[in-house]
Amino acid sequence: MSADLPKPFRDALDDRARQALAHWGVAEQKPDLLKYRENAVFRVRLADGRPAALRLHRAGYHAEAALRSELQWMAALADGGLAVPQPIASRNGQLLVPLPPRQAFAAQHADVIDWVDGEPLGESGKPLAQSPERLVEIFSALGAAMAAMHNLADRWTPPEGFWRATWDEEGLLGDRPLWGRFWDCEGLSAVQASALSTLRLELSQCLAALPAPARDFGLIHADLVRENVLVDHKAGDMRVKFIDFDDAGYGYRLFDLATALLKNRREPAYDTIEAALISGYRTGRDFSDAAHSALPLFLVLRSLTYIGWFAARPELPGAGERVLRYADETLALAAELGLR
Incomplete structure (x- = not known):
């Protein structure tokens, strides 16, 4: 998405990044924009030459307490042996720096986290390049790491003031879902809106009967x-290794598993991928067949989130088209999995 940003906005974004980097004493560089979604994420260099990631947090999306809590949980996971990014303090010891309004930007926060080596597992919309044998290895390791993360979370006592959003029935299907009202957002056809409204009620009943x-x-x-x-x-x-904890919060563990699987549903090796993920997860955490049977519900719930997410961000390239496509894909997935 970063390559599609208008040049004037991209130039202003680079300037905003350098404004943030001044707090770490490294403003005299050209930051490399990697991603522009919830955060604008840049690859940067610290004063000692080490690579790091600068994050400009979306204005108004998370409160300061939520941003600090994200950093606290990442630190706890790293202390427990999980490979996740760690925050790097500014020159005056701040992990989270406030940036005042400027040009095209409202007041927001910035932080810098250490660079995590590795290649992304894949890219959304493109077939996975790995062989089936390698996919078994990767998704088994992914499942085991997810189990370790959930175990660490259960053992950890959050500090006073810790706050993150909750992905419960209200957060997923309530009147104001965390990722947007997917059933009545702008751009949907009347048929799509009606079908999604009906699906929403059906999914609420399914969640209640879990x-x-x-x-x-x-x-x-x-x-x-x-x-x-x-x-x-x-x-x-x-x-x-896990990156981008921007949406981390309280939720069903099945939601995490469904998120890791959803975009792989059309892969020829999907059955192998799902089996490897579940097998890896079971090496570190109990996951019964009864829990596994609820996975289709969470695949549909995760698919729904993309509709409201893009509807709330019309400035992103192709947002309107994506809303329509995700609506059709979600309704088709629900029918395929027997949920409507």
Whole structure:
């Protein structure tokens, strides 16, 4: 998406990044924009030459307490042995720096986190390049790492003031879902809006009837899509790493598993991918067949989130077309999985 930004806005974004980098004493560089979604993420260099990632947080999307809590949880996961980014303090010791309004930007916060080596598992919309054998290795490791993350979250006591959003029934299907009102957003056809409204009610009933093993709930990443899973092959050892905790919060653990699987549904090796992910997860955490049976519900719930997300961001290239496409894809997925 970053390559499609209008040049005047891109130039202003680079200037905003240098304004933030002044707090780390490294403003005299051209930051390399990697992603523009919830955050604008840049690859930068610290004073000692190390690579790092600068994040300009979307104005008004997360409160300061939520941003600090994200950094606290990432630190706790790293302390527990999980490969995740760590925050780097500014010159005067701040992990989170406030930026005042300027030009095209409202007041927002910035932080710098250390660089995590590895290649993204894949790219949305493009077939996975790995062989089936390698996919088994990667998704088994991904499942095991997800189990370790959930275990660490359960053992961790958040500090006072910790706050992250909650992906429960209200956050997913309530009157004001965290990622937007997918059933009545601008651009939907009358047929799509009606079908999504009906599906919303059906999914609420399904959530209410979840078997106990599927109700495992706690801190989750919430966005382990291909781009946020890095695969690192150093010294012949393969390790998966997690980045982009911007949407991390409290939710069903099945939501994390469904997020890692959804964009792979059309892969020829999907059955192998799902089996490897679940097998890897079970090496570190209990996951019964009863819990597994609820996975289709969470695949549809995750698919719904993309509709409202893009509808709330019309400035992104192709947002309107994506709203329509995700609506059709979600309704088709629900029908395929027997949920409508």
